[in-house]
Structure formats: C-alpha cells, structure tokens
Amino acid sequence: MADRYLSFTGTAPGRFLTRRLGLPQPAQLRREALTGGLLHLAAGKTELDLASVLDRTGLAPDTDGHPAAVVLDATGVRDVDTLAGVHAALHPVVRSVATSGRVVVLGAPLDPADHHQAAVQQALEGFTRSLGKEIGRGRTVNLVRLTDASAAESTLRFLLSPASAYVSGQVIEVGPAAGSPTAVPDDAELPLAGRTALVTGAARGIGAAVAGSLAGRGARVVVLDVPQAGQEARRLAERLGGTALALDITAADAGERIAAAVPGGLDVLVHNAGITRDRRLANMPAERWSSVLDVNLASVLRTTDALLAAGAVNRGGRIVATASIAGLAGNAGQTNYGASKAGIAGLVRSLAPHALAGHGVTVNAVAPGFIETKMTAAVPLFIREAGRRMNSLGQGGLPVDVAETTAWLAHPASGAVNGQVVRVCGQSLLGA
Numbered sequence: 001m002a003d004r005y006l007s008f009t010g011t012a013p014g015r016f017l018t019r020r021l022g023l024p025q026p027a028q029l030r031r032e033a034l035t036g037g038l039l040h041l042a043a044g045k046t047e048l049d050l051a052s053v054l055d056r057t058g059l060a061p062d063t064d065g066h067p068a069a070v071v072l073d074a075t076g077v078r079d080v081d082t083l084a085g086v087h088a089a090l091h092p093v094v095r096s097v098a099t100s101g102r103v104v105v106l107g108a109p110l111d112p113a114d115h116h117q118a119a120v121q122q123a124l125e126g127f128t129r130s131l132g133k134e135i136g137r138g139r140t141v142n143l144v145r146l147t148d149a150s151a152a153e154s155t156l157r158f159l160l161s162p163a164s165a166y167v168s169g170q171v172i173e174v175g176p177a178a179g180s181p182t183a184v185p186d187d188a189e190l191p192l193a194g195r196t197a198l199v200t201g202a203a204r205g206i207g208a209a210v211a212g213s214l215a216g217r218g219a220r221v222v223v224l225d226v227p228q229a230g231q232e233a234r235r236l237a238e239r240l241g242g243t244a245l246a247l248d249i250t251a252a253d254a255g256e257r258i259a260a261a262v263p264g265g266l267d268v269l270v271h272n273a274g275i276t277r278d279r280r281l282a283n284m285p286a287e288r289w290s291s292v293l294d295v296n297l298a299s300v301l302r303t304t305d306a307l308l309a310a311g312a313v314n315r316g317g318r319i320v321a322t323a324s325i326a327g328l329a330g331n332a333g334q335t336n337y338g339a340s341k342a343g344i345a346g347l348v349r350s351l352a353p354h355a356l357a358g359h360g361v362t363v364n365a366v367a368p369g370f371i372e373t374k375m376t377a378a379v380p381l382f383i384r385e386a387g388r389r390m391n392s393l394g395q396g397g398l399p400v401d402v403a404e405t406t407a408w409l410a411h412p413a414s415g416a417v418n419g420q421v422v423r424v425c426g427q428s429l430l431g432a
Helices: 002-010 012-019 051-055 079-090 117-134 152-160 205-216 227-240 255-261 286-307 325-329 335-359 380-388 399-410
Strands: 036-045 069-076 104-105 140-145 171-173 194-198 219-224 243-246 266-271 313-322 362-368 421-424
Touching: 002 012, 012 399, 036 079, 051 152, 051 227, 051 266, 051 325, 069 079, 079 117, 104 117, 104 152, 104 313, 117 140, 140 313, 152 399, 171 362, 194 205, 205 219, 205 227, 205 399, 219 227, 219 335, 227 243, 255 286, 266 286, 266 399, 286 313, 325 335, 325 362, 325 421, 335 421, 362 399, 399 421
Parallel strands: 036 069, 069 104, 104 140, 140 171, 194 219, 194 266, 219 243, 266 313, 313 362, 362 421
Antiparallel strands: none
C-alpha cells in the first residue's frame, strides 16, 4: 500500500503545511547509488589504515563540501578530552551531508582494564543514536566497533551504500574473522556464485525478497515454504533459477529433510519463516501461544541444531535468523510473538561463538521494524500510520531493506560479523 503521507510531504504544498503544523517531514529514501563524495575524519590518535578500504567502497573523496558519506574514525578516543574531538570533527559538516547520506562512526572495543576508555567509547553509542534521531533528511548514522579495518570492509561497504537505506542507529561489532573472510570473491558482483542458500518462509513477502537478493548475488537458492504455499514457492524458484522445497518447518524431521535436499551442504541458511497470532495475554488460548513459539523459535532451534550436527552447513557458512523489534522493545498484544523473537536474539548471541569455533559458521540476526508488506497493509489505518512514523526516518521500510541486510551478513567477506542482531527499522523510536 502506497504511503500517501510520504508522497504528500514531497510536494511544495505538503512541505509548507507540515512545516506550519509541526508534523513529520520524512524524506523519500534513495535506494540507488549514493551521489557525492566521501569525507574521512578522525578524532583522537588513531592507528587504523582505512585508506585502501575506503577506496574500495566506490565513493571518491569529497571535493564540493556536500559529502554523500562521512566516516569518523574515533577508535583513538580514550578520555573525555579526546571525546571532544568527535564534536569538533562533525559539528562543522553534519548539516552539509547530502539527503539520504551516511554517517559512520568507528569506535574501538571497550577496554575492561581502562574504565576511562570504556566510558568514552560507550559514550559513542549514545552520541550515534542521538545524532541519528536528529539528523533528518533521510540520512543514517551508525557505529562500528572494530580493531582491523580490513575485517570491516564488507560492513563499511554495506553501511556506505544504498543497501543500508533503512538501517540507522545501529552498533555493529566487527571481531575476529572466520577463516579468510576478508578475501575478495572471484566475482565482486556475484559474491555468492557457486554457493547454496536456503530461505525458509520464502514464497512471499520478506522471504521472497531475501531469496531474490541472494540469487541476484549468484547463489543457488532453495525456496522453502509450507506445502500450502507450494505453487508460489515453485514459481519464485523457477524465476530465480533455484529449487522449491515444500516442507513444514515445524516437523520433527525438518532438519534431516533439509540436509537430504542439499547433498552438497548449505553455505547460507536464512531462518525467515514466522507467524503471528496476536491477542492480549489475558485472552490468549494456549494454542495461540504454542503455535507462534513453535514456528518462530522452536523450529529454528531444532533445525539449526540438526543441520550443524549433520555437518550440513559448510565451513565458512552463514546462518541468518529473523528477529523483530517486537522482541527487543515489546508490543501490546504480542507476548507470544515478542517472546519468540527475543528468543532468536538469545539464540544468536549464545550460539555464535560456538558455531564459529566448532563449525566455522557465523550466526547473526536481522530485526525488522515496520516493513511495508501485505500483512502491514491490513493493519488498521491509525496503527499503520503510527508504525510508519515512529522511527527516525519517518516511514516504513521495504522488504528489500531486510533482504539487503541479510545479503550483507551472508557475504563471504562478512565472517568478522558474528553474534550481531541488526535492526532494520529506520531507528525505531521505541527500544534501544
């Protein structure tokens, strides 16, 4: 369903009226190539070698004072005095960043032996999230914690690209790499060529968009959905040059059947299948609770365990699960759904180090906010409008936004990103 308010605010009368009434004025997000250069700044003493990594983002150095992107290296900030350098660097330029531009702050891991460094590096989170909520004009602000610029290349390329249009206010940890994930694939345009990806709940909506993004990067995609959606799944698989797998993901033997369907193993496993059965807890029958928990959480746990135990996720593989901001901030009438999606976040954070150490596999999650789908189009008008406006970008996201974030986490060069839950919510004003 079209966002008529967003379209109206893009007209001259709409801008005038909304300004006079003090109403939100969201900017139409640009999901094509960023226009403009890259401004590289630093605060504090830094030893990061970013030049070659930033060169490969495809953005030339800014020359006209209106950068499409700003990267501030604050890894050297260790005390309150050097924290002032963050203000000094960004204060003169923040207004000049282009519409739908990017601001990426680079921070260092918190040093447990230095509480001054830990305090000011933690301060960067509050700074980044606050700037994201005030910067406006469709611009995003994110914080990346890292120690090695080369290990963060795929993350920087994502955050400095149109693919991250609906990702803002996020703190992403880039840690030790799995295997040799910083190696550039043979074909930069098709980084998943020769790899097999399986997406659950893929026949429609966000799942179909994820399958399309992975196939567009060269993956052979297995489109998994319930038998009732078999016809849609087959059509999509045929269009993407993949295969369809009709399977109820809650079946006790789902993991074994998936492993049998991909004898060469999986390189990317995306847990996207999910349902809602909304009702306030006082009015919620046990069946509504158990069905949501079984599909959204228990099936993910069972199939992941089975596939890892069977060695059906190849070394260097990627597991990406779908959480939700409802699991992070809560939502009235969704105690079952919120519990299931918070459980996904717990699964990711617990399993990630073990899967990496034991199987060479990374485990991450995307947490969508209000995404424009057929499901949200059926939400009552006022609730739908609140969902669209209650974020820093003032609009709903698109399925492609979740798909592009998933594709970044699935990239062969993203092995240094592990155990992360990345919100794709336009920086929702609710929840941290």
